[in-house]
Amino acid sequence: MNIIACVKQVPDTEAQIKVKADGSGIEEGQIKWVMNPYDEFGVEEALKLKEKNGGDVTIVCVGPARAMETIRTALAMGADKGVHICDPAFDNADAFVVANALAAAIKALPHDIIFCGQRAIDDDSGQVGAMLAEALNLPQLTLVTKLEFAGSSVKVIRPIEGAQLSIETALPAVVTCQKGLNEPRYASLPGIMKAKKKPVDVKNAAAIGVATDAKARVAKTVPPPARPPGKIICGDEPAQKAAELGKLLREEAKAI
Amino acid sequence: MTTEADLSELKAILDERRVSAGQSVRHLHSRDESFHSPSLPEVVVWPRSTEEVSRLVRWACRKKVPVTAWGAGTSLEGNPIPVRGGMVMDFSEMNRVLALLAEDFQADVQPGVVYKELNRQLAREGLFFPPDPGAAATIGGMIGNNASGIRSVRYGATKDYVMRLTVVLPGGDVIHAGNRARKSSSGYNLAALFTGSEGTLGIITEATLKLAGLPVNFMAVRATFPAVRRATDTVYAIMRAGLSPVAMEFLDANVVHALNADRGLTLEENPTLLMEFSGYSEQGLSEEMSFVEEICFAKGALSLDRGIGAEERARLWEIRHQTYESVKRCHIGLSPLIMDVAVPLSRYGEMVEFSKQEVRDLTAYLFGHAGDGNIHVHVMDNPQDPKRWARVEEASRSIVMKALEFEGTCTGEHGVGIGKSRFMEREHGASLILMKRLKGLLDPENLLNPGKFFL
Numbered sequence: 117m118n119i120i121a122c123v124k125q126v127p128d129t130e131a132q133i134k135v136k137a138d139g140s141g142i143e144e145g146q147i148k149w150v151m152n153p154y155d156e157f158g159v160e161e162a163l164k165l166k167e168k169n170g171g172d173v174t175i176v177c178v179g180p181a182r183a184m185e186t187i188r189t190a191l192a193m194g195a196d197k198g199v200h201i202c203d204p205a206f207d208n209a210d211a212f213v214v215a216n217a218l219a220a221a222i223k224a225l226p227h228d229i230i231f232c233g234q235r236a237i238d239d240d241s242g243q244v245g246a247m248l249a250e251a252l253n254l255p256q257l258t259l260v261t262k263l264e265f266a267g268s269s270v271k272v273i274r275p276i277e278g279a280q281l282s283i284e285t286a287l288p289a290v291v292t293c294q295k296g297l298n299e300p301r302y303a304s305l306p307g308i309m310k311a312k313k314k315p316v317d318v319k320n321a322a323a324i325g326v327a328t329d330a331k332a333r334v335a336k337t338v339p340p341p342a343r344p345p346g347k348i349i350c351g352d353e354p355a356q357k358a359a360e361l362g363k364l365l366r367e368e369a370k371a372i
Numbered sequence: 373m374t375t376e377a378d379l380s381e382l383k384a385i386l387d388e389r390r391v392s393a394g395q396s397v398r399h400l401h402s403r404d405e406s407f408h409s410p411s412l413p414e415v416v417v418w419p420r421s422t423e424e425v426s427r428l429v430r431w432a433c434r435k436k437v438p439v440t441a442w443g444a445g446t447s448l449e450g451n452p453i454p455v456r457g458g459m460v461m462d463f464s465e466m467n468r469v470l471a472l473l474a475e476d477f478q479a480d481v482q483p484g485v486v487y488k489e490l491n492r493q494l495a496r497e498g499l500f501f502p503p504d505p506g507a508a509a510t511i512g513g514m515i516g517n518n519a520s521g522i523r524s525v526r527y528g529a530t531k532d533y534v535m536r537l538t539v540v541l542p543g544g545d546v547i548h549a550g551n552r553a554r555k556s557s558s559g560y561n562l563a564a565l566f567t568g569s570e571g572t573l574g575i576i577t578e579a580t581l582k583l584a585g586l587p588v589n590f591m592a593v594r595a596t597f598p599a600v601r602r603a604t605d606t607v608y609a610i611m612r613a614g615l616s617p618v619a620m621e622f623l624d625a626n627v628v629h630a631l632n633a634d635r636g637l638t639l640e641e642n643p644t645l646l647m648e649f650s651g652y653s654e655q656g657l658s659e660e661m662s663f664v665e666e667i668c669f670a671k672g673a674l675s676l677d678r679g680i681g682a683e684e685r686a687r688l689w690e691i692r693h694q695t696y697e698s699v700k701r702c703h704i705g706l707s708p709l710i711m712d713v714a715v716p717l718s719r720y721g722e723m724v725e726f727s728k729q730e731v732r733d734l735t736a737y738l739f740g741h742a743g744d745g746n747i748h749v750h751v752m753d754n755p756q757d758p759k760r761w762a763r764v765e766e767a768s769r770s771i772v773m774k775a776l777e778f779e780g781t782c783t784g785e786h787g788v789g790i791g792k793s794r795f796m797e798r799e800h801g802a803s804l805i806l807m808k809r810l811k812g813l814l815d816p817e818n819l820l821n822p823g824k825f826f827l
Contacts, residue, residue, distance in 0.1 A: 130493075150496065189496070301682060302495040305585040306652065354395070 117171030118226040121162040121195065122218055122248070123155040125179050125186040126238040139336040151186045154233025156300040157293035162231050163194045164298065165265055171228075172196040176221050178206055178214045184316065191311035192303030198316035199225070205321045205328040212331045215247030220324040222252060227288055229270065234259050234292040245292035255285040261296040374414040374459075378435065382417060385427045390418040390465070401442055401452075401460040405507070407707035407755045408450030408790045413440070413460040420465050422538055422546055422577040429575060430544030432459055433819060440821045441571040443513030444486065446505075448710050449789030451517060451570050455823035461575065463512050469493055470578070477583045478535065478552060483512025483576050499583045502527035505785070506693065515576055517787040518568030522619040522692065523648075525743030527584065529785065531567045536580035539566055541573075542815040552580060565810075570787055571821040573814045587618070587650030590685040591657040593678040595668045596642040600624065600728060600738075603643040604721035606671040607742040610647070611717055613667060615660065619648040620743030621692055622724070627699065627737045631691050634698035639691070642674060645742065646692050654680055696750075699737050703752040706735070709764050709791075711749040713775035714784030720745045726774050730767045746784035773798070788825050796825060 127133060127147045134143040151159070162173045173195040177187050180202065187198040201217050209217070222230060230252075235242035249256030262273035271284040272291065303311070321328050347364065351357045365371045374393060382391045392398075393415045402410035414437075419425045432439045438458030445452060454460050467484035474497040481490060486508050491500050503514060504521040513519070515537070520529035536550035550556075550563035566574055597603040607620055623631075623644045632639055647664065651657045657680050668676055677688060700708065715723045720742060727749045728738055740747035749771060755761050772782045772795050782788075782795040796804050808826055811818075 192498070299682070299686070302586055303498050304588045305498040306588055308498050352395070 117165065117169050118228045119162045119165055119171055119173045120222055120225065120227050120230040121155070121159045121173060121175055121190065122230065122232045122244070123159065123175055123177045123186055123190055124152045124233070124236045124238075125149050125177070125183040126152045126236055129153070129237065133339075135337050135339045139338060141334070141337050149182060149185065151189055152233050152236045152238075154235060154237070154293055154295070156233075157295065157297045158231030158233055158291070159190045159193055159195060160298045160300040161263060161291070161293060162229075163301070165229070166194075169265060174199065174225055176218055176225075177201065178209065178217045180204075180207070184318075187316055188308075188311050189303055191314045191316075192307040193301055194307065195314075197314055200316055200318045201321075201324060202318055203320040203322075203328070208330055208334070209328065210330040210332040211241050211243035211247055213326075213328055215244045215251055216326050217321070217324060217328075218244070218248050219251035220326045221319065222248075224324070229287055230254070230290045232290065232292045234294045245290055249290035252288075252290065255289040256292070257283055257285060257289055258292045259294040260291050261294050263291065263297065374437070378437075379415065381431065382415065382428070385431060386417060386419065386424060390420075392416050401445070401454070401462065404445045404447040404450060404452055406448050406450050406789070406791065407709055408453055409755075411453050411455045412457065413454040414457050416442075416460045416462055418462050418465045422540065425461065425540045425575055425577050426544045426546050428459070428461065429540050429542065433543050433817065436817060436819065438819050438822050439575070441483075441512060441516065441575050443483065443510030443516070444508055446507035446509050447513060447517060447789065448708075448712075448786045449783070449791045451787045451789035451824065452513070452821070453790065454821075455790065458819075463510060466577065467510075472497065474499060476552065477585075479581050479583060481511050481579055481581060483510060483515070483579065485511045487511055487514060494583060495586065498586050500586050501533060501581055502584050503530045503533060506696065511579060511581070512576055515567050515579060516570050517785070519787075520741075520744070520785045522621055522741060524741060524785075525620050526616060526618040526650075531564060533582045534563050534567050534579060535582050537563045537566055537576050538578035539574035539576055542817065542820055546577075547574075550580070554582075568787070570789065570824055572811060572825055573820065575820070588652050589650065589654060589657060589680065590618075590682055591649045591651070591661050591678070591680045592685040592688040593645075593647040593649075593661065593664050593668070593676065594688045595645045595647075595673045595676045596640045597645070598642065598672060598674055600643045600724055601721050602672045603645050604724050604742065606645060606668055606673070607720060608717055609667050609671055610664060611743060613663070615649070615664065617647050617743055618650050619646070619689075620741070621646040622738075622740050622742035622747070623692070623695065624728070624738040627695060627739045628691075630702045630737065631694060631698050634701050635691075635694060637691070640675060646689060648685060648689065695739055699750055699752070703735065705754075706752040707755050709751045709753070709755075709768060710786065711751075711768050711771050712746070712783045712786040713772055713780055714744060714746040715775050715778040715780035717745050719778040719780070720747070723747055723775060723778060723780075727771050730770050734764060734767060736767075741784070744784065745780070790824065793825055793827050796827075 128150045131147045166173050175190040175195045175198040178201045199221050232245035257272045259274045260272040264271045269286045274281050349357050349360050397416050398412045401416050402412045438456045440454040440460050442452050442460050442462045463484035466482035468482050471480040494500050505519040514530045518531050625641045628639050628641045735752045737750040751764050753764050782792045
């Protein structure tokens, strides 16, 4: 079975994000980079499928040179090989460019099932998986929380408001992964050691033959507006303070 | 009493927002998870650096104000309850991992880091900090208590992972004890002296921790037995067979009953052993599993469930992580007195049987880190009812006395705190005098976490 998992390198959720003074992006100097957590679910599901049914797992990633670390992390978790699409021309890529680049790389590989995170936690756009499926002309199963493999098809569950939707499709297909699908494994030390020797194919835009012109352009990056300061209710009597809190919640915050 | 002038001085050392004498803040720092009576501090402070801690301690010593360090308040023996009031130093704002030296298997951390959060960060490097008390404990609290947990049978306790400490001594001086070398024969082991001292000798403000590599694969076994002694004999047999479990837990039948009742499970309500092993290959673990299975059945196991892999481990072990909360939820309104004795492995079966007999008329649950010879007798009762509570205390006393008779200890991992100080003389004899002299040498005014250890 030929399994593909797409990954993106994103800032750690704990990282303190600072916007560049000129608004052209974020300061990258102090950031610790990690694998997008939703992509971790994809890698884990790919590895589980491989363990049960055989085959191999290929990691595909569009990103700058530092994104190689994230590919190595996926290889350390147990994936077999990687494709790193790395070109300065992708520096301002939008979801459309990334999806097309992934599609071009994946077309050149045998593929039965393709996993993506349902979104990346940096730009939160949530479009790449769906665009990738379109570009490859494959069925798409999005926001999946459970997956059952049955030879030439898969059956998945995705949550919808107040219920669950069960969808079945023939393979190949693109699956985007939601929290709850699995518990991603970590990379053990022997895994990290072995990952260093696994093959990663680095390709530029010309090698995969895709356009790098983005449809969307980031006009400006601005930090979220500063939160107004909180209000502290002073006093010694808890009952009095509670009454004051109730009054403020009702009249000022209009929360109750 | 802390006066308005005192508060102003403290606010000058820190800032307005990190000093509080507010009622709710004081209440939050007056009790831990134990049954011990709350005691309010006069003021709570939130330092952010060693320098600030040093200035606060200097101030407190000048004013003769007691100082008690506070991690997360998850302790079980009243360890951080400020019984003499004074200042509680809350470390929740010193909660950063300062450096991760993955190549050296080390991390430099501040004391307010919750160990589970540390492990979340370390997992990316394939590393972890092994002691795992279960609760949301901080590293500072774990060092203070020399905490351990279910994996200590393989990995040891917190003391085995403390390489270097930055400590603020009474008076405000700062020392660095220990080094980054994996071994050292140089001088008195001061880092070890402060580990387990429950904040009575100094305030730890930074620690260099030793780390371990995360295991590649897991194997887990759950076995039930017709009698307690059958289960405890199996523990001994497995340890003596040269197998090296990562964890080896005993649960008595009524603990399984509480889990079934609380979580809607249908596990067999018999004495149960939970075991975890780890290794490099599935093949090796599979061979080990057959051996464990053989030993369990030879010792009379009634049923056995097992599996290989992280998912199987999670499935078989899920109940253990719920034990404490499930028992608590089955007796809302009552408080737990948790005995924590540990004895040599060969005495474990006797110890468990004796304990079970001692608490037969009480609402008691027995479980423990069997592979460490550590047993928790968890009694649920009402500390406000003097007659009933006297009976609980009496059972606790006779169980501790039996453990000491077996050359064991009154506390395997929860610390001395308030509840175990009455056993210190019996356990340590003349050594207790030396401990008192050490305390007097470092803290002559008895200002650091006073009212603990010594009656």
